[in-house]
Amino acid sequence: MLEVEHLAVSFGTLRVLDDVSLAIPPGQAVGIVGPNGAGKSTLINAVSGTGQVSRGTVRLAGRDVTHTSAARRCRWGIGRSHQIPRPFGDLSVFENVLVAAERGAGLRGRDAAAQALRSLEATGLLSAANTMAGAVPLLGRKRLELARALATSPQLLLLDEIAGGLTEGEADELVSTVLSLKQAGVTIMWIEHVVKALVQVVDRLVCLAFGRIVADGSPEEVLASREVAEVYLGGALA
Amino acid sequence: MTWVNTILQGLLLGGIFAMAAGGLSLMFGVMRIANLAHGDLMILGGYAAAVSTLHLGVPVPLTVLVSMAVLGGLGYLLQRTLLDRAMALSELAPMMVTFGIAVMIPNALAEVFSNDAQPLNIGALGTASIELGGGLAIGWFPLLTVVAAVLVLTGLHLFLHRTQIGRITRATADDPEVVRLMGVDNLKIYALTTVISLVTVALAGTLYAMRQGGVTPYEGQLTVLFAFETVVIGGLGSLWGTLAGGLVLGVAQSAGAQISPDLPLLAGHVVFLLVLVFRPQGLFGRSVLA
Numbered sequence: 001m002l003e004v005e006h007l008a009v010s011f012g013t014l015r016v017l018d019d020v021s022l023a024i025p026p027g028q029a030v031g032i033v034g035p036n037g038a039g040k041s042t043l044i045n046a047v048s049g050t051g052q053v054s055r056g057t058v059r060l061a062g063r064d065v066t067h068t069s070a071a072r073r074c075r076w077g078i079g080r081s082h083q084i085p086r087p088f089g090d091l092s093v094f095e096n097v098l099v100a101a102e103r104g105a106g107l108r109g110r111d112a113a114a115q116a117l118r119s120l121e122a123t124g125l126l127s128a129a130n131t132m133a134g135a136v137p138l139l140g141r142k143r144l145e146l147a148r149a150l151a152t153s154p155q156l157l158l159l160d161e162i163a164g165g166l167t168e169g170e171a172d173e174l175v176s177t178v179l180s181l182k183q184a185g186v187t188i189m190w191i192e193h194v195v196k197a198l199v200q201v202v203d204r205l206v207c208l209a210f211g212r213i214v215a216d217g218s219p220e221e222v223l224a225s226r227e228v229a230e231v232y233l234g235g236a237l238a
Numbered sequence: 239m240t241w242v243n244t245i246l247q248g249l250l251l252g253g254i255f256a257m258a259a260g261g262l263s264l265m266f267g268v269m270r271i272a273n274l275a276h277g278d279l280m281i282l283g284g285y286a287a288a289v290s291t292l293h294l295g296v297p298v299p300l301t302v303l304v305s306m307a308v309l310g311g312l313g314y315l316l317q318r319t320l321l322d323r324a325m326a327l328s329e330l331a332p333m334m335v336t337f338g339i340a341v342m343i344p345n346a347l348a349e350v351f352s353n354d355a356q357p358l359n360i361g362a363l364g365t366a367s368i369e370l371g372g373g374l375a376i377g378w379f380p381l382l383t384v385v386a387a388v389l390v391l392t393g394l395h396l397f398l399h400r401t402q403i404g405r406i407t408r409a410t411a412d413d414p415e416v417v418r419l420m421g422v423d424n425l426k427i428y429a430l431t432t433v434i435s436l437v438t439v440a441l442a443g444t445l446y447a448m449r450q451g452g453v454t455p456y457e458g459q460l461t462v463l464f465a466f467e468t469v470v471i472g473g474l475g476s477l478w479g480t481l482a483g484g485l486v487l488g489v490a491q492s493a494g495a496q497i498s499p500d501l502p503l504l505a506g507h508v509v510f511l512l513v514l515v516f517r518p519q520g521l522f523g524r525s526v527l528a
Contacts, residue, residue: 104421
């Protein structure tokens, strides 16, 4: 589904990602962990098309999308949520999701409205449908990020820190939503600091540090690996 | 009764201000571009109408359509070739570009057409009026202008709130980066916004030229001021406010003229400053595009 090859991203002289290669087969859910500044969000930006790529290629379902616009990548099946929610504040929650259904999924009229409602239902936002998105509290806005991504009918879903800042109960609800998406066959790449939430969903864990992949395998292997312990302890000691 | 008449005439004058300001408000609301060339583009719209009937023999009522087509096309080119690039540079760059255009348009018009007015004569419609009794009369043409302004602003409102593209336009105004992740090409929305803005200003410019009986090159500098005053009086980003702002400014100028022929501009500016001091968010100031 997604193939990232020799990806490098530099901002000026600062190399944020350095030769990252990662392939995610269809239907797999991959968690990305790593300390702050490891390049996790930069990786998601490179895949969704909102960030720059200095070297390397990004392929979606075999198609090279390295230089494709974010809007077209969305229409080709990449949906994403933001770490800090960015709702269209002057639109209602329903309208927010409707835009995604109409443009991202290319639906019209009733089909678009039905898709928007399904996304709101799946994320527990149905009762807030007519609220202005700018007035929705944090959990609702995090869910709206997810609902909008869902409404674009993604084949590949990129999630950036959706559990951060939520209570355990709230995080559990989001986890069950993501789990049902995975069961529906959506490929998922999920950045998360709340590892406890992550391991309930993902089949595979990748650890990034200093712009490189330091561990890649089953969640148990990766969490137990010496490299990951060093990265986190090293980060804590520094 | 004179004062009733003054207010009535002021409301009718305000129609043109409101229409001109609608496009200004839209471009600012969606792209945060303060279009300093708006008044000169309006005058250019007047020229397009006047020249099309003088040199191409287009019937006067249809010159409105010529003007709207010319400025709509110009708006597309302007956005795609200049403003998109300027927006990518910095927030200030688009304003500087429009400032440059505001200097170029009147000088180009003077160079090509001289400083003489290009006539645009609507004949009997210009003086026809409805008698209301008691010395009150409403000119057909000013009335037409107000109706057109109400239609344009209502149309813009319905477009933004009742159509799919309008909804996407509001979303783009909120966050142009995130709409791309919903599959929206924000540059297409920008192009459409500028086209709509310039089509409405072409209508305003043509009606303005018809009202004055013609246009001269340098009138845009004053009309852009009126358009900005209208937007500020009404409240930035509120289309109903824009309509109200136009009418308030029209009444103020008309009342000023009633007191002394030197006063209309001053009276308008005073009302503008009073609003700015006592109600800086404008009469209807709310959030963007509300």
